[in-house]
Every structure is written in structure tokens, then in C-alpha cells.
Amino acid sequence: AASAWGGGATCGPPRATARMTSLFEKENPYVEQMVATARQISRRGYGILAADESLVTAGKRLETIGLDNTVENRRAFRELLFTTPGLEKYISGCILFDETMYQTTSGGERFVDILKRRGILVGTKLDTGLRPIAGTHGETRTGGLDGLGDRVLNYRKEGATFAKWRAVLHVG
Numbered sequence: 001a002a003s004a005w006g007g008g009a010t011c012g013p014p015r016a017t018a019r020m021t022s023l024f025e026k027e028n029p030y031v032e033q034m035v036a037t038a039r040q041i042s043r044r045g046y047g048i049l050a051a052d053e054s055l056v057t058a059g060k061r062l063e064t065i066g067l068d069n070t071v072e073n074r075r076a077f078r079e080l081l082f083t084t085p086g087l088e089k090y091i092s093g094c095i096l097f098d099e100t101m102y103q104t105t106s107g108g109e110r111f112v113d114i115l116k117r118r119g120i121l122v123g124t125k126l127d128t129g130l131r132p133i134a135g136t137h138g139e140t141r142t143g144g145l146d147g148l149g150d151r152v153l154n155y156r157k158e159g160a161t162f163a164k165w166r167a168v169l170h171v172g
Helices: 023-027 029-040 053-065 071-082 113-119 148-158
Strands: 047-051 091-096 119-124 129-133 140-142 162-164
Touching: 029 091, 047 071, 053 071, 071 113, 091 113, 113 119, 113 148
Parallel strands: 047 091, 091 119, 119 162
Antiparallel strands: 129 140
16 A cells, blocks of 8 residues: 555655755855745745835836835935735835935834834845947946945845845846
8 A cells, every 4th residue: 555655655754865965055154044044035925025126226217106216215215115904914024225224214113123123034136237338339237236235234234135136137
């Protein structure tokens, strides 16, 4: 007779195998924190709010509702997003644009603090956008390696616990 495990009558549950550990995992003092962050973000039923629109993209969104692309209008739009009642029931992490990392509500509370208080992890975009590749006809690469270490340290100090890196390539 076949067992529930898909084998014959003598088969039992799957055997635990030893977990392979890389040198990176053995020597990195932040592995436990990284795993905890990944688990928090990837909880079943939750999503990541990508609120890291560039100034140009934010302007395009505001234009669709008849608003000018100003610092105040971008701030008010983000306040509306981050103070939505019940947001924490659906969002586990939020990616912020550089400008947003330092913005506050109309009452003076930092957006980063609002999100963290609600149990939403704060992340940021680390790349600095597309850059043309010299000597090509419109091909691009992602910029941002220059100064990356300093940006990571600063965003961490400001409350970010994860980051995204966008690598868009345009090859003709």
C-alpha cells in the first residue's frame, strides 16, 4: 500500500537533510537580520508598496489629477498613502524614494516613523537611474555604484531595513 508520502508501505516522511551554508552566511554578522527582514516582507497575504517614483514619474501621476509637480503636492500625496487606515493589514514593506525618506506629514511626523510604527518595513531604491553608455546609440546602464556605501549607511541610519536595485539595460 502506498503511503501519504508517495512511496511504498515502508516509506516514511521525508528525511531532514543538512542545510548547506555558504561562506557568506558563515561570515556575515547580518544574516539573521536579513532572513528576518525577508520573512517579514514576504508574509502570505501581504505586498510591498512601491512608493519610490522619481520626481518626473511623481509629476506625471499628479498631472493626471490636475496638480502641479511640487514638493508639497508630492508630500501630501504620500501622506495620503502612508496614513491610509488599515494599510498595515495588507502591506509588509514600502520602498521609498530619496526625497520621501526625509519627508513628514503636515503634522510633522516622519513618514518613515509612521510606517515603522504600523509594522511596515521601510526600504529604499539604491540605484540612481539610467545612464547612457558612451559610444552607443541610445544604450543605457543603471547608475549608482559611485557612493553606494555611503547611501546604504545613510538610509539605514534614517530607518531603512531593505533596499531595491533596479537594473534596466537597453541594448540595441
